[in-house]
Amino acid sequence: MSTGRQGAGAGGKPPASVEKFADHEVIVPRNVLRKAWAQGPAKAGAEDPVAAAEKALAALSGEFADWMASESERLDTARRAIAAQGFDAARRTELFHAAHDIKGQAATFGFPLAAEAAAGLCRLIERTPEGSRIPLVLVDQHVDAVRAIVREHDAPAADATARALVTRLREVSDAFLRDIGAPLDDDDAPPTAPR
Numbered sequence: 427m428s429t430g431r432q433g434a435g436a437g438g439k440p441p442a443s444v445e446k447f448a449d450h451e452v453i454v455p456r457n458v459l460r461k462a463w464a465q466g467p468a469k470a471g472a473e474d475p476v477a478a479a480e481k482a483l484a485a486l487s488g489e490f491a492d493w494m495a496s497e498s499e500r501l502d503t504a505r506r507a508i509a510a511q512g513f514d515a516a517r518r519t520e521l522f523h524a525a526h527d528i529k530g531q532a533a534t535f536g537f538p539l540a541a542e543a544a545a546g547l548c549r550l551i552e553r554t555p556e557g558s559r560i561p562l563v564l565v566d567q568h569v570d571a572v573r574a575i576v577r578e579h580d581a582p583a584a585d586a587t588a589r590a591l592v593t594r595l596r597e598v599s600d601a602f603l604r605d606i607g608a609p610l611d612d613d614d615a616p617p618t619a620p621r
Contacts, residue, residue: 490535494576497531500524501544505569513557521565522551528572537579539588543571546595553608564602571595 445452504521511517525547532541547568554560575588603610 490537491576491579494528494532494535494537494540497524497528498540498573498576501528501569501572505565508565509562513560515557518551518557522548525551525568525572532576537576539585539592540572540575540579542592543568543575543588543595546592546599547572550599550603553603553610554606555608559606561602564598567598568595 442453442455445454501521501524504517504524508517508521525544528544529541529548532538532544547565550560550564550568551557571588571591575584575591578584578587600610
């Protein structure tokens with residue numbers, strides 16, 4: 427193994443180093459970000475950015491339940507439009523986006539099981555080629571689960587009930603997807619390497 431420097435780059439600085447091996451080479455780029463990272467103690471009076479972010483998040487946390495209730499209502503509205511007018515592309519997209527937003531936000535807002543239920547609905551929509559094949563009762567169960575998890579979040583034993591609900595929804599969704607021949611998750615496929 428030999429390490430060689432290639433010619434100087436812009437400003438006379440070496441662009442990268444190259445480590446040569448018998449059957450390959452590894453290029454190691456310069457670390458130009460090292461200068462940007464503050465080294466040593468923070469300046470006197472400067473606020474820690476992580477502490478500032480946590481403080482801001484704590485100040486907003488009282489609004490999280492309201493935001494989740496609003497997102498749950500949006501999901502319910504999308505579901506009701508499908509029930510009333512059918513599962514066309516536009517309504518399918520709206521349902522997916524409403525569920526996807528909850529999937530992405532709920533854990534941050536302190537509702538991780540609502541995120542899982544919404545993720546299950548997204549998965550169902552993504553893996554079913556024709557939305558009209560998805561039984562409305564299965565859509566209703568996912569939407570109602572998200573709404574119940576958000577509504578009952580602070581109730582005693584809510585997490586255990588929500589966990590059981592999310593697990594059962596996954597089982598029912600998997601059975602439906604298998605019945606229509608839709609692909610399941612990659613983790614359902616045989617491993618490519620021994621585990």
